[in-house]
Amino acid sequence: MNSMVNQAKVPTMENRKKETSMVENSTIGGYRNDGNTKMKKSTFVKVNMDGTPIGRKVDLNAHESYEKLAKTLEDMFLETAPSVNPSGSTALQLDMLNRMTRHSKLLDGSSDFVLTYEDKEGDWMLVGDVPWEMFLTSVKRLRIMRKSEATGL
Numbered sequence: 001m002n003s004m005v006n007q008a009k010v011p012t013m014e015n016r017k018k019e020t021s022m023v024e025n026s027t028i029g030g031y032r033n034d035g036n037t038k039m040k041k042s043t044f045v046k047v048n049m050d051g052t053p054i055g056r057k058v059d060l061n062a063h064e065s066y067e068k069l070a071k072t073l074e075d076m077f078l079e080t081a082p083s084v085n086p087s088g089s090t091a092l093q094l095d096m097l098n099r100m101t102r103h104s105k106l107l108d109g110s111s112d113f114v115l116t117y118e119d120k121e122g123d124w125m126l127v128g129d130v131p132w133e134m135f136l137t138s139v140k141r142l143r144i145m146r147k148s149e150a151t152g153l
Contacts, residue, residue, distance in 0.1 A: 042092055043136065049077045049113070066128050070104035070115055078084035078111070078142055106144065114150045117142050126150070 048055040056076055063069040073110070105111035107128055115127040119138040127135070 039095065045139055045141050047073060047076070047121075047142040047144070050088055050146045050149065052077060058142070060139065065132055066107060069105055070106040070127070073105060073142070073144060074106060078105070078113070113144045114147055115142065116145050116150060 023153060043060045044057045045060060046055050047058050056075075057071065058069070060069070063072065106115040116124050116138045117127055117135070118124055120140055120142075122145070130138070
């Protein structure tokens with residue numbers, strides 16, 4: 001009976017079509033190939049902050065600009081949880097409105113920290129020095145660095 005179960009099946013035309021379709025839909029070279037269309041896959045990079053022992057990862061393709069990326073990183077590393085007062089969700093709504101309208105402290109220099117990145121060549125640079133599209137192709141990892149240590153970048 002085991003000999004009948006272990007017999008290999010002869011591949012049919014339907015099986016070959018499925019295999020070909022699976023290869024066409026695979027991820028190739030950073031792009032997802034769906035037949036004729038190509039979509040950029042997510043680009044996760046590590047983010048570390050000076051003085052914080054735990055790093056995180058962020059998807060750069062989920063952001064459209066330096067400002068949105070910096071706000072996300074501020075929310076991850078610099079912001080504390082919003083306080084809830086007895087009036088209910090009004091404080092939370094005001095906090096969300098403030099987060100949406102404020103400028104990034106990491107980019108405008110009003111924080112004790114600056115946002116830097118390591119490029120593919122291993123050089124550390126300030127975020128915002130090159131156009132966003134060029135940044136996406138050259139960034140290897142991010143670091144939220146103390147301003148005092150970022151002199152010379």
